[in-house]
Amino acid sequence: MDKTLKRMATMQRMQVTGLELFYKKGYYNTSVDDILKELSLSKGAFYYHFDSKEDFFIQIIENLLVRKMYSMLIEPIEGHENTLDSITNCFEDALETAVHNELDFGFVLSNFVNEFNGKNEKIMKHLNDILRIWEANLVSAVQRGKFNGFIDRHVDSEGMAVFLMSSYMGIRTLMVETAPSARKYRFMSQLRQYFKSIEPKGENSLNPNAVFGNVN
Amino acid sequence: MDKTLKRMATMQRMQVTGLELFYKKGYYNTSVDDILKELSLSKGAFYYHFDSKEDFFIQIIENLLVRKMYSMLIEPIEGHENTLDSITNCFEDALETAVHNELDFGFVLSNFVNEFNGKNEKIMKHLNDILRIWEANLVSAVQRGKFNGFIDRHVDSEGMAVFLMSSYMGIRTLMVETAPSARKYRFMSQLRQYFKSIEPKGENSLNPNAVFGNVN
DNA sequence: ACTTAAACCGACCGGCCAGTCTGTTCTCAT
DNA sequence: ATGAGAACAGACTGGCCGGTCGGTTTAAGT
Structure with missing residues (x-):
């Protein structure tokens, strides 16, 4: 040792x-x-x-990329009851590091998915694993949000997760060259707009999580 | 000749x-x-x-990519009064060709942006031109939608354009490997959800375009 | 039929790069 | 101190790839 x-x-x-x-x-x-x-x-x-350049890269995925994805895009959402707020804050922070040209691991992932798609099946397997983990955590975060009364019961959890991942990866692609800060601002504002249509309507809109506490 | x-x-x-x-x-x-x-x-x-491989690629951009972007993602939105409907249909069609593994030029563009970013400034200039054109056309489509009473006057046209481009490019990245058809369906359903929050609220919700006709 | 230029062929060059291999230096237990 | 293995150095190989160049074929005009 x-x-x-x-x-x-x-x-x-x-x-x-x-x-x-x-x-x-x-x-x-x-x-x-x-x-x-x-x-x-x-x-x-x-x-x-x-062993090889490929082996080297896979170890990078396992040792660095996975961990950073957890700390930047999964754990910040995991702990909190108000899902929409924590997602907003999480994306805000992640995009802010992107504006400063620092390593934004959600985008690192999306970049590599684009680079290896159709070219290296072995590496794609590892990248897809991360995407699946991210998706699963978003799904359960949305479900928690429903349970805690911050998200309308009728919204499709899977759909919302896919939509969030899509828009995040997309805005990062758009931020690479042109006016990253302005685009980040516009994106976040539209994300909040989207979230408005997701909030519970009608009677049950007050959150009952004081009664049930956090789930899990 | x-x-x-x-x-x-x-x-x-x-x-x-x-x-x-x-x-x-x-x-x-x-x-x-x-x-x-x-x-x-x-x-x-x-x-x-x-002259060179690079020259060859730039000519491909100008001769094929630009035209296809127009015919697939710009013209289908340009002509119609009801912006939200035409965007929905346009994305629906484009993603459907993606499901069938055919050339989806919005994604081709996003792919190349990812590949050349930070590596070939000259080519990036050409690709950014296309992105700007796409964005400008979406912005004016949204403004037309507002004018025709299909979109709330208070929404940020630029923001909406950026958000639409982002989510489109993102979902295409997500569709490359895992369950493209299911992801397309979920994405489209969330897009409609987003559009709901964008529709005009209150008195002016009936579209007055029978009075004003189409803009432009 | 002959000329001429466009269109195309394919061997070749130089540079890059993943991976190999032989050898050297460092570390540490005995 | 020394033997042994871990850690590292760097020259070398084989293959690929962008680009060149001298030559051949095709087609069209006269």
């Missing part, structure tokens, strides 16, 4: 800058040497730790 | 299969020889007609 410390540290360094470059320039347009140059390491070091 | 007929025909063939392969495998992962093999043509033929 202790002796593997150095190993782990090097692998971690490689993966972090690997993800950074893969994100910036794309997987196929980033050579292993590009990453190694950034770290002043050699081919020997790389292939000592990883 | 007449003598250039053969030239035009060959260039057209190259561009059509070029777009097809670039879409399926990506620009950087498709070699010029891949396209040539498909057509039983040689390098000589290619570089006789085009």
Whole structure:
């Protein structure tokens, strides 16, 4: 365990800058040497730790991408009763990091889905796993929102999850070049508009979660 | 004019299969020889007609992508008074071709934006032009919808355009692998939900377009 | 029939890149 | 101190790909 410390540290360094470059320039347009140059390491070091470029990337997905997706787009929604509010805040934060050109992992994911679709089935499997997890968590968040009286009982939870993921991934694509800050603002305002049509109508509109408490 | 007929025909063939392969495998992962093999043509033929692979791709954008974007995502919305209906129908049709794995040019565009972003400024300029045209046409469609009484006067036209483009490009990314038909259905149903919150409320809800006629 | 240019062929070049392999340096237990 | 394995260095290979270039075929005008 202790002796593997150095190993782990090097692998971690490689993966972090690997993800950074893969994100910036794309997987196929980033050579292993590009990453190694950034770290002043050699081919020997790389292939000592990883089997192949593909294996390297899959480990990046498992070790970095999955965790960051959780901390940025799943956990911020998981804990709270008022689903619509927490989704709004979560998207707001994620898009704000995007405006500052920092790594926005929801977009990293969408980028890679686009790059590998139809080209590398093995990697697509891993990416689709993450999408499924994201979707499942959104679905249960919507259901919790219904239960807690913040979302109309008649809305389709699956549909809402798909719609949220779609619009999020889409706005990130649109933010890459033209007026990211303005587009973020407009997007968020329309998202709130959409949420208005989702709120419970009529008698049961007061939230009963003081009675039932949180679900799960 | 007449003598250039053969030239035009060959260039057209190259561009059509070029777009097809670039879409399926990506620009950087498709070699010029891949396209040539498909057509039983040689390098000589290619570089006789085009300056470079990049030039070739830009001509594909101008000759094929732009036109198809017009016919699939712009003109179907342009002519009609009831903006929300025509957008719904337009998206419905476009996503249906996507379900059948045919070339859906809105997605082709979004794919290329993802592939070239940060990698090829020259090509990005051309792609951004198309995005701007699409956006402008959606904005004016929304404004027409307001004028004709199908859309609430208070909604932000720019915001709605951005939101529509986002969600469309996003759902296409989500449809590439998992349950495209189901996701299309869910998406369209949520889009209609969103549109509900966009309709005019209160007194002026009856459309007055019988009085004013169409705008433009 | 002959000329001429357009259209096309395909071998070749130079550069890049994933992966290999041999060898060197570092680390640490004994 | 030293042997042994872990960690790393870097030259090299084979394949691919964009682009070039000298040559051949096709077609059209005269």
